[in-house]
Amino acid sequence: MSVSDRVMGRNGTFLSPIFLNHIQNLRARAGKVAIRVGGNSQEQATMIPAWAPLEGPTINKTANPVQVPGFTSSPLLTISEDLIYAMSNISALVGVEWYFGLPFLNEQEIPTIIEDVTSILGTNLLGFQMANEPDIYESHGKKPAPYQIPEYMADWERVRSTYAADRTDLIAPNVCCSWTIDELLTAGFLTQFAPHLHSVSVQHYKDNACANALIPMPPQDAFLTYQTHSSAQNFWNPYVNASQIISAAGKDFIMLETNTASCGGFAGASDSYAAGLYLIDLALQGASIGMSQILLHNGGVGQAYNLFTPPPNNQSTFRQWTTTPPYYSALIMSEVMEEDGSQVMDLLLGGNSTHTPGYAIYKSGTPIKLALFNYITDPSGANDAQFNFPSTQPSVRVKYFSSATGSTADKFNLTWAGQTMGDQFGSDGRLQGEEQTQTVQCNAGTCTVTVKAPQFALVFLDNQDTIDPGLSTQTWATSVATKLGGTAVVDPSILATSNGRGGAQEAFNVGGTSSGSQVYASGAQRQVFLSGALAGVVAMVVGAWAVLAR
Incomplete structure (x- = not known):
């Protein structure tokens, strides 16, 4: 939450066109996009009253006086309504729906924030996250010991009944680390609080990249794990039982925050093509066990796992953002899943091959797409994978997600269906190039699709595209010019x-x-042509976001 105004826009009047372009790409494929504004910094946030004069930035940060050795303390935030108006205006332009984090550790602010956010966002509000990673409150010095599941449930009910008694759109329990969701369900969390919950949520990362990790993982080792199907399967194994219980109760089960590794990820691994493949696999595997939605966390400047990042200083010319592999994952999954719902099955191909897995995507019980992977790096072609499947169609259409040089270590100039978001400091949020969809002819009721090593393929069994042509061509340009001289263009x-x-x-x-x-x-x-500098100084982040699985 602490730098959400820096990526979305300075305030309700000045929005970032590059951010809008990135989101519009997702919307054109998914129909709508969910974004969470929240995180550790939500916990002690204060809202400026509506009657107070607006002075200074939309979000004001001060140092947290409570410092716990070994842990980074989030800043104390004071936010204005202008942040919420910016969110509302973004919804009007690109159809975003929002999750908003409440200050569980500054509980007296909850009624004001609920009132302001609800009145401004209206139907674009999905729900309020109440408590962020409560299972580490005790270890991080945010709550006095003992603070375990019984204390948390009593605390949650006290805060809810006092400050949010009439809400039925709360998101909880948001555990990440020390407690399991099965333990919360066994303790009766869902049974007791179901009438007040919009959905049940958790937060989890496969790896720990934090500086205080007890057993640090070398980035090279993490990089290798992003190239196996078993990593995605193992990630979701602890949630299979809970998914069935939550679904039977009629609630959505949301992974409210995840990415490759916590605390910004591993440089060279979390921002690699391998990570892009892994996150697609992670989303599909999550959908296959019944997850309703998966949100990728996007951090500040310098975070390796970011989906996109603005330049570190003022942006003075065009195409200076950096769009990285995790964004391609969100883009592709927005096209994989249907707007009105899909069913996903892990096909366990090749005896549950860890390097060449595949999924079938169903709509109303009918298979409509195949998602096929090849994690192997081999430019010789010897390990290109051929997937054979029956079809009643004479041909099928295929889109490929490819690396720039044929290596899982590539970071930039990746392509999805022939289009790219460019190089480092080379993106304005718009896809570059012409879309390329391959047509594969079938023979005697059998189709064969080749997936190079490495590569991902999305096969359209019904030959129906999911991109809205009107939305896919709509983009936003800057309306503010700050560099008005010295930019002449000569024929x-x-x-x-x-x-x-x-x-x-x-x-x-x-x-x-x-x-x-x-x-x-x-x-x-x-004639002298002037190129204006894009409005505002932009830096990251929203908190967590992206439509991956529905």
């Missing part, structure tokens, strides 16, 4: 035949680059 053909100062025959018609001057070349008056 290359004129430059090639000129002699510097307007050509030999125009020795006295000297051109200038100062604002307001005229420019001449080859004796013909030329």
Whole structure:
């Protein structure tokens, strides 16, 4: 939450067009996008009253006076309604729906925040997260010991009944580390609080990349685990039983925060093509056990697992954001899943192969897509995988997610269906290039799709595209220019035949680059084109986000 205004936009008036473009790509495929504004910094946030004059930034941060050795303390936040108005305006433009974090450790602020967020967001509000990772409150010094499941449940009920008694859209228990969701269910959390819950949620990362990790994992080892199907399966094994219980109770089960590894991930691993493949596999595996939604966490500048990151300083020219492999995962999953719901099955191909897995995606019981992986890196082609399957169609359409050089270590210039988000500091949130969908002919009722090593393929069995053509071409440009001089653009053909100062025959018609001057070349008056700098200084993050599984 602490830097959400930096990625989404400075306030309700100045929104980031690059952020809007990134989200629009997802919306064109998924129909809608869910974003959570929250995290550790939500816990002690204060809302500026509506009657108070707005001075300073939308979010003001001060150092937390409580410092626990070995742990990073989140800043204390004061937020204004302008943050909520920015969220509302984003919804009006790109159809975002929101989860919002409540300050469980500053509970007297809850009624004000609920009132403001509810009145401004309206139907675009999905629910309120109440408590963030309560199972580490005790170890992080946020609650006095003992603070275990019985104390948490009593605390949660006290806060709910006092400050949110009429709410039926709360998100909990949001455990991550020390307690399991099965333990909470056994203790009666769902039975006791079901009438007040929008959904049941957890938070979890496969690996621990925090500086205080008891057993640090080398990034090289983590990188290898992002190239196996078993990693995705093992991640979800602890949630299979809970998923069945929660579904039987009529509630959605949400992974409210995840990514490759906690605390920003591993540089070189969490921002690799391998991580992009792993997160697609993770989302599909989660959907196959009944997860309703999975949200990827997006952190501040310097976080390896970010989906996209603005330049570290002011943006002064176009295409200076960096879009990384996890964004491609969200983009692809937005196209894999149907807007009105899908069913996913792990096909356990090749005897549950850990390197060439596959999934079937169903709509109303009918298979409509196949998701096929090849985790192996082998440019020789010897390990390209061929997937054979029956089909009543004469042909099928295929889209590929490919690395730039054929390596799982690639970070940039990846392509999804032939389109890319560009290089490092090379993105404006719009897909570059023409979309390429391959047509594979079938023979005698059998189709064969080749997936290179490494690569991901999405096969459309019904040959139906899921992209809204109207939404996919709609983008946003900056409306504010901050660099108004020194950005002249010269026609290359004129430059090639000129002699510097307007050509030999125009020795006295000297051109200038100062604002307001005229420019001449080859004796013909030329127009000066100005390129404006994109509005605002942008840095990351929202908190957690992305539509992956529904």
